[in-house]
Amino acid sequence: MKIQEEQALRSQIVALIPRLRRFALGLTRNGPEADDVVQMALERAIGKLSQFQPGTRLEAWMFRIVKTTWLDDRRRLARRPAENNEAAINGFAGDCLAQTDVLDLRADIARALTTLNDDQRAVVLLVLVEGQSYDEASEILGVPVGTVMSRLSRARMALVQALSEQGVRP
Amino acid sequence: MIDKITDEMIMALADGQLGDSESERIRMDVAANPELQAQFEAYQTSQRMLTEAFAGHLDRPVPTAMQQVVLGNTRERGGVVSLDSERTKRKPPVRFDFLLQAAAAAVLLSAAALSGYQVGQNEPEDDAIVLAGLLPQDSPLQNALMATPSGSSIDIGQSQFLAIATYQTSDRQVCREFELNRAGSGTVGLACRTESGWQIEVAALNMTGGTSDQFLPASADAFELVGAALDAKGAYDGVDATREACILDQRNCVGQR
Numbered sequence: 001m002k003i004q005e006e007q008a009l010r011s012q013i014v015a016l017i018p019r020l021r022r023f024a025l026g027l028t029r030n031g032p033e034a035d036d037v038v039q040m041a042l043e044r045a046i047g048k049l050s051q052f053q054p055g056t057r058l059e060a061w062m063f064r065i066v067k068t069t070w071l072d073d074r075r076r077l078a079r080r081p082a083e084n085n086e087a088a089i090n091g092f093a094g095d096c097l098a099q100t101d102v103l104d105l106r107a108d109i110a111r112a113l114t115t116l117n118d119d120q121r122a123v124v125l126l127v128l129v130e131g132q133s134y135d136e137a138s139e140i141l142g143v144p145v146g147t148v149m150s151r152l153s154r155a156r157m158a159l160v161q162a163l164s165e166q167g168v169r170p
Numbered sequence: 171m172i173d174k175i176t177d178e179m180i181m182a183l184a185d186g187q188l189g190d191s192e193s194e195r196i197r198m199d200v201a202a203n204p205e206l207q208a209q210f211e212a213y214q215t216s217q218r219m220l221t222e223a224f225a226g227h228l229d230r231p232v233p234t235a236m237q238q239v240v241l242g243n244t245r246e247r248g249g250v251v252s253l254d255s256e257r258t259k260r261k262p263p264v265r266f267d268f269l270l271q272a273a274a275a276a277v278l279l280s281a282a283a284l285s286g287y288q289v290g291q292n293e294p295e296d297d298a299i300v301l302a303g304l305l306p307q308d309s310p311l312q313n314a315l316m317a318t319p320s321g322s323s324i325d326i327g328q329s330q331f332l333a334i335a336t337y338q339t340s341d342r343q344v345c346r347e348f349e350l351n352r353a354g355s356g357t358v359g360l361a362c363r364t365e366s367g368w369q370i371e372v373a374a375l376n377m378t379g380g381t382s383d384q385f386l387p388a389s390a391d392a393f394e395l396v397g398a399a400l401d402a403k404g405a406y407d408g409v410d411a412t413r414e415a416c417i418l419d420q421r422n423c424v425g426q427r
Contacts, residue, residue, distance in 0.1 A: 013240045014232070022227040035233065042239045044394065072397040075334070075347070109223040127185065128220040134187055142401065149178040156181065156216040163219065 006049060012058050013045060019059075019130060020066050026125040027070045027118075029110045041069040063130070063140045067122055112162035120155035123148055128156075175199050180206060184213035305361070305368045312368045315346050315361050320414060328352050336414040339403050344417050345371070347396060360399045372399040 020041065024034035045065050052061055105113075113121055119141075126137040127148075134152075138145045175196060182188050183196050200206040305312040310326045318324055318333040325331070334347040345362040350373075359373030374395050409417065 010240050014237055017232045017236055017240075018228045018230065021230065021232075022224055025227060026224065035236075039233075039236055039239065042236055046240060068394075068397055068401065072394055075397070106223050109219065124216075124220065128217050129224045134182070134185075146178075149181065153177045153181045156213055157177075159216045159220075160212045168219075 005054070009049060009052065009058065010046075013042070013062060016059060016062050017042070020062055023063060023125055023130060024066055024070065025105065026113065026129060027067070027121060029105055029113055037066060037070045037073055040073065041066040044069060057136070057139070060132075060136060060140045063126065063132075064142070067140065071118070108163060108166050108168050111166060112159050115158050115162045116155050120151050120158070123151045124155045124159065127152055175206060177209065180210050181213045184210055184217065303370055304364070304366055305370065307367055311350075311361075315348065315363075315368050316418060319411065320346075326350070334358075336409050336417070337400065337403075338409055338413075338417065343403070345400070345403060347400070358396050360396045362403070371403070372396060 017038065020038050021034060024037045024041075025031060028034045028037060041062070045062060048065075052058065113124075116124065122141060123137055126132040126140060127134065132140065134145050134148050137148045137152075141148065143151075179188070179192075179196050180200060183193055183200065186193075188196065200210045305315075311331070314324055314326060314331040314333070318331060320333045320335050323330050323332040329350045329352040332349040332351065334349060337345045337347070339345065339362075343362055343364075345360055347358070347360050350357040350359070357373055360371045361368045362371055363369075372395055
């Protein structure tokens with residue numbers, strides 16, 4: 001990769017950071033933890049920059065790295081609860097987390113997102129928040145479009161139900 | 171013949187992801203059916219609420235450290251500290267290029283393609299290796315994989331085996347993530363059960379300088395390798411303790427989640 005191409009790529013990644021942070025926030029439901037995930041994802045992306053295929057979607061590549069980093073981070077925290085107690089609690093005790101003030105999200109939305117499993121949450125955020133098409137979400141998540149649609153459909157019904165139970169009116 | 175209107179079709183209509191003709195047809199069906207209309211509105215509601223909830227988050231200033239990671243010279247990061255390195259409190263991985271190549275190969279190669287390495291038996295002095303291949307029957311690692319509940323550890327020679335999690339792929343193959351830690355080094359690996367026994371799909375070991383007497387976890391890079399192997403197998407869905415006990419015991423676990 002030429003130096004100019006690499007610089008252009010880096011600039012495009014910087015421009016994506018706000019969206020990556022927003023995606024990570026939805027996944028983690030915790031602002032500081034989301035930024036940790038994004039920071040690690042950026043480090044990974046820069047380390048793998050030579051592997052990026054020109055002509056493919058940088059956005060999809062970066063979202064995929066963030067999602068993978070988040071899952072890896074959860075696994076890593078799970079194995080060292082004593083050393084990462086606070087982070088582990090934030091990452092895994094969604095029910096407790098949603099009731100705290102540490103969230104950088106509306107509490108009702110955070111609680112509703114907590115009712116979704118990881119796969120459902122990722123697809124909801126990509127399609128409903130990040131505006132990815134079903135095909136694009138399929139590319140990012142590495143699952144068939146039909147799987148994207150079925151996960152998304154179930155997740156949205158669960159979200160509406162969860163919000164309704166909280167007394168949130170559309 | 172008119173196709174049945176599925177939940178996914180109504181959702182795709184709400185999301186504007188249908189072609190014109192299909193969109194028009196389904197829109198008419200939805201409009202004529204109060205139940206479908208309510209469902210359509212629920213999909214719209216979920217989209218609107220999520221969009222609104224996250225709308226302001228793009229305006230937050232980007233932390234300087236993030237920009238520096240991306241824009242900084244990769245050889246001279248300008249003092250930016252690697253978060254992975256900080257969080258794991260350890261030195262950067264040694265021979266990572268080698269590990270990356272070898273581990274990637276291990277993911278792709280067939281079970282019989284690589285020779286096995288018996289942890290706890292005849293361990294070489296040089297720790298910086300990638301383990302891959304079919305484990306011999308009754309080897310200490312195979313026995314540990316078959317019997318150790320996730321979250322539990324046992325000693326294998328000078329190493330501590332820690333079972334991290336059990337996964338099941340879409341084709342029902344059972345895989346286990348584990349760590350092997352010993353003074354000064356940490357290994358993270360993924361093993362999957364085959365008809366011939368347990369196969370190490372990928373394992374990456376880091377040396378930490380050899381002076382520490384503490385058990386240290388493997389690096390973030392190693393976690394990433396195992397994560398990629400899990401991803402490649404479609405095995406990210408872990409199983410709970412009850413099901414794990416059942417499948418490790420090789421009983422019929424139909425009906426258990």
